[in-house]
Each structure stands twice: as C-alpha cells, then as structure tokens.
Amino acid sequence: MKIALLGYGRMGKSIEAIAVNRSHNIVLKISDADSNYDFADADVAIDFSIPSVAVANIKKALDAGVPVISGTTGWLDHYDDVIDYCRAKEGTFLYASNFSLGVNLFFELNKKLSELMSGFSEYTTEIEEIHHTQKLDAPSGTAITLAEQIIEHTDYSNWTLDAPKATEIQIDAKRIEGIPGTHEVTYNSEVDAISIKHTAHSRQGFAMGAVIAAEWIKDKKGIFSMKDVLNID
C-alpha cells in the first residue's frame, strides 16, 4: 500500500516505522505549511499534523480522491463541515481521537460504567488526562470522547476545564514531560471512589492502530470510526 503522511512529527515517524515493517511504501511526507504537494499515486493518506492545518489537509486528500484517516486532535469544531465535504466528494474518511486498541476497549468500558452509574446521584464524575508538555491542545481528544460518552448516558450536559457546575464533568488536563497519554475516569462519592484508567506506555499502540485503520479503509467508501475497523458492536 502507498501511504501519504500528512504530518511527519512524533506520530508520523512512528507510523512510518510500523508501515515500512508491514511492507508499505511512504510516497509523501508533509511536515510544514507547504500546500504545493500532490498525492501522486497514494492509496491512503494519514493525517497526524496540528489542529490549525488538519482540516485543509483532510480536504486536500478528499479533493484528490484519496481515502484519509485523521488522528489530529483539537480541530473538531469543524468535524461536521469535514463530514459534509466528504459526503459531497463521495470520499472516504475516518477520524479517531485515539487509534490504540487499548483505548478503544477502554471507551467501551467507559460507556458501560457510565450506564451503570447513571442512576446514582451520590457520585460525581471527573476525568484526568496526562500528556507530554509538547501537546498543543487541552483537553485531549480522548478525554473529550470519554466525556461525550458519559454525557450520552447520564444527566451531565457538558464538560469543562474549570470548576464544574452540577451538570458539568470536570476534565483535569495535566502536562508532564515524557508522558505518551494517560486517561482516568473517576466516580467520587463521600464514602468511596470508582476509577477506570488507561495508560499508554509509548506511541506504538496509536501508530499500529493508525496503520491497521489505513489498511482497512483503503478500498472502502464512506465515513467510518475505529469501531468499524475493530468490529466492536
């Protein structure tokens, strides 16, 4: 498979290593604001760039008729616009706030736990995420997905990075050198606490998930998620 890498930073390089090891070819690497590139004969584009350029890069891939997956976080205010654009182009797109198998299993656990806890008003819910100090966005895309899942299954209506109102889930975003990504959801009452936690030991899981998603999406049309790739109901 021929892969275009839109973003060649920490994730782009980890993805390249795994992709080459799985006998794929990297035919394009974009790592700065150069908009004068073309996709040559890429089978799929993988976007791990920065929030301010992700939408333009994704649309450029869709314009070229190249299926594109995006792991860039911090651009989701434009998600509906990208989905409309993809539909209009009859293209192929997959976004995941987190590509690792472990976090996608963790998402399922989070949904189940939030359903279970929804009837028990003595518990308040909070999310903690910890990432390396180079991360540009806060909270993490993964923390936002976790919060949205909880909101869907409970009386919470929003998330906040500030002091929470009764209807808000507080997200505590910490930045510590060298941490690839840690997420913990806690239900606190006066008498106890229940927590679920995912700790990434490296970027390997994210990168492997992205390559597997790219292999899966290559010949498909439409809009997909990691649940489709991993066949999770």
Ligand SMILES: NC(=O)C1=CN([C@@H]2O[C@H](COP(=O)(O)OP(=O)(O)OC[C@H]3O[C@@H](n4cnc5c(N)ncnc54)[C@H](O)[C@@H]3O)[C@@H](O)[C@H]2O)C=CC1
């Ligand atoms: N969904 C997931 O599983 C994961 C998502 N991420 C997200 O992926 C993104 C990238 O993360 P890292 O690789 O750690 O960041 P990074 O800062 O190491 O790499 C970003 C790259 O984008 C490049 N870039 C700048 N302008 C560009 C442009 N116009 N077109 C293309 N590339 C451009 C930068 O030069 C840099 O090489 C972040 O948004 C991060 O939150 C990170 C890990 C996992």
Ligand SMILES: O=C(O)C1=N[C@H](C(=O)O)C[C@H](O)C1
């Ligand atoms: O920026 C990162 O590094 C990561 N970003 C993603 C996010 O915002 O959730 C996924 C992972 O936690 C690493």
